[in-house]
Amino acid sequence: MKQVERVFPLPYYRINKNFFIYAYSKEACDLHGVKEHLLDIFDEASLTKVKGTIKPEIQKASLEVHLKPLDEEDSIKTADMYVSWENDLYAEVLLHVKDERLSKVTQTLTQLRSRLNDTNFELFEEKEKLEEAIEQSNRLSAPFIVLSADTAMIPLFGDITIEKMHAVEDSLLKSSQREGIDRLLFDFTAVGEFNRDGIHVLTDMMKSLFYMGAEIIIIGIQPHQAKQLNDLKLPLEINYMHSLQQAVAKYCAQ
Amino acid sequence: MSVQHKQLAQYFLNGDEDGALDYMEELVKVHSKAFLYQEIITPAMYYIGELWEQNKITVADEHLATAICDFSLSRLESELKPIKGKHQTNYKALLFGVEDEQHYIGLKMVADTFKEQGWRVRYLGPNLSMEHSMSQIEKFRPDVIGLSAALSYRLPVLKKVLYRFMELEWKPLVMIGGRMAKKFQLDEFESAQVMVVKDLNHLYQWFNEGREGAINETS
Ligand code: B12
Numbered sequence: 001m002k003q004v005e006r007v008f009p010l011p012y013y014r015i016n017k018n019f020f021i022y023a024y025s026k027e028a029c030d031l032h033g034v035k036e037h038l039l040d041i042f043d044e045a046s047l048t049k050v051k052g053t054i055k056p057e058i059q060k061a062s063l064e065v066h067l068k069p070l071d072e073e074d075s076i077k078t079a080d081m082y083v084s085w086e087n088d089l090y091a092e093v094l095l096h097v098k099d100e101r102l103s104k105v106t107q108t109l110t111q112l113r114s115r116l117n118d119t120n121f122e123l124f125e126e127k128e129k130l131e132e133a134i135e136q137s138n139r140l141s142a143p144f145i146v147l148s149a150d151t152a153m154i155p156l157f158g159d160i161t162i163e164k165m166h167a168v169e170d171s172l173l174k175s176s177q178r179e180g181i182d183r184l185l186f187d188f189t190a191v192g193e194f195n196r197d198g199i200h201v202l203t204d205m206m207k208s209l210f211y212m213g214a215e216i217i218i219i220g221i222q223p224h225q226a227k228q229l230n231d232l233k234l235p236l237e238i239n240y241m242h243s244l245q246q247a248v249a250k251y252c253a254q
Numbered sequence: 255m256s257v258q259h260k261q262l263a264q265y266f267l268n269g270d271e272d273g274a275l276d277y278m279e280e281l282v283k284v285h286s287k288a289f290l291y292q293e294i295i296t297p298a299m300y301y302i303g304e305l306w307e308q309n310k311i312t313v314a315d316e317h318l319a320t321a322i323c324d325f326s327l328s329r330l331e332s333e334l335k336p337i338k339g340k341h342q343t344n345y346k347a348l349l350f351g352v353e354d355e356q357h358y359i360g361l362k363m364v365a366d367t368f369k370e371q372g373w374r375v376r377y378l379g380p381n382l383s384m385e386h387s388m389s390q391i392e393k394f395r396p397d398v399i400g401l402s403a404a405l406s407y408r409l410p411v412l413k414k415v416l417y418r419f420m421e422l423e424w425k426p427l428v429m430i431g432g433r434m435a436k437k438f439q440l441d442e443f444e445s446a447q448v449m450v451v452k453d454l455n456h457l458y459q460w461f462n463e464g465r466e467g468a469i470n471e472t473s
Binding site for chain 2: 045064072109110114120
């Protein structure tokens with residue numbers, strides 16, 4: 001193995017088909033020290049590629065490879081490699097490390113990406129806050145108000161959505177188990193739109209309450225809403241009342 | 255043999271984000287997202303690695319493909335997810351790639367998988383320094399910390415962060431994933447608090463059966 005002078009200021013090797021190094025340039029030595037074997041300079045995940053491409057059957061080849069880091073501080077480098085076989089036994093190999101240009105592109109991309117991720121992250125945090133606010137407002141949109149010893153009122157607010165109904169379901173079922181309450185007035189006066197899935201959950205909830213023994217009264221419902229409710233086959237015993245005033249007069253006058 | 259992943263890889267390599275997104279959208283109409291991630295997108299990226307090994311593409315192409323893949327994933331995620339008022343669970347996961355690690359596509363899919371399972375997720379991206387990750391972890395107090403590493407040279411860093419995370423008083427479960435978890439025997443790291451995850455199927459399996467006892471419900 002000997003060091004040789006080359007015209008081009010690039011790492012150069014002369015190897016045999018077993019990758020044994022016969023000669024190398026000064027630049028090669030600067031790059032990766034003195035090695036016996038060319039395979040010793042590559043990253044392990046580049047070896048299949050190198051072995052598959054550098055063989056006498058492929059007379060001239062150019063390929064991209066990764067070079068092993070020199071030590072723990074160093075990082076893996078990408079290089080272009082040019083190979084030319086003199087004959088079946090020996091090949092000349094030139095390396096061109098392209099890290100500088102490449103790492104500039106990589107860095108720029110990384111910065112862009114991390115800025116995007118930060119933005120994404122901020123958006124995501126805002127979204128989570130929003131979700132919490134929505135959940136909070138959902139939970140508050142069906143308060144349980146005890147009117148008298150046996151009667152409670154549940155005024156519903158806003159659109160009837162599935163998320164909202166899930167948010168109030170638990171506490172409603174629990175509250176209505178309270179001792180003595182056996183009449184529930186659902187007030188629809190402030191309700192906006194019905195959402196199919198939402199109304200399903202609501203009517204299921206009403207059915208459960210009904211079968212658990214509560215008397216259910218629906219108040220302030222619009223005609224088109226009543227129709228939608230009816231399509232869902234609520235128990236016949238559910239009563240409807242026009243206004244809250246009526247209901248209070250009837251059930252809470254003592 | 256399915257060729258869908260090769261088709262998708264082609265869209266990535268051509269820089270065709272519309273093509274890639276359309277293709278993915280068609281696939282999620284008939285398949286689960288889990289299938290898309292595990293059986294199409296992941297193999298598509300591995301296939302890109304094979305093309306590089308066959309000297310058919312360069313690292314520059316890989317960069318382009320990654321950007322398109324990343325973009326399509328983000329779009330797909332935002333399209334399929336309306337803002338809801340409720341999380342299904344109160345579990346929290348924080349995910350990131352260790353210092354100097356630039357491979358993050360896998361982690362991104364993992365982040366979305368956790369979200370789909372109803373978790374609160376902090377995805378901090380790749381190449382995160384120890385101080386940075388520690389401060390986020392202290393603030394967020396996740397039940398699971400997920401790390402990803404592809405490069406074999408990341409082993410020392412990985413060890414370092416693992417030991418730090420094991421000292422956290424609320425004892426989060428630390429998951430190690432990525433190419434390294436696939437390729438190398440990392441068994442020596444595994445313990446009650448550390449889990450090596452080979453792929454998404456493994457993660458799903460954990461969601462379905464293995465979670466009890468691994469993290470505490472109350473945190
Ligand atoms: C695309 C790619 C890139 C992209 C990275 C984009 C990205 N994906 O994030 C770019 C171009 C930026 C890149 C850069 C580099 N790369 Co690269 N890259 C690849 C390639 C082709 C595919 C990687 C990929 O996207 N896989 C797809 C994902 C989805 O798979 P995955 O990471 O395994 O993730 C799955 C599971 O593991 C799991 N998972 C992952 N993380 C986690 C975490 C948790 C918590 C859990 C539960 C699960 C989990 O979920 C995923 C879902 O399926 C691989 C080849 C290969 N076969 O891996 C090379 C490869 C990994 N890269 C390599 C190299 C050398 C590099 C560079 C050093 C040089 C270069 N090529 O420029 C730089 C590294 C820079 C740095 N400091 O990190 C080598 C690594 C060699 C080694 N010794 O380790 C490989 C093997 C190519 C090769 N044959 O040489 N690369």
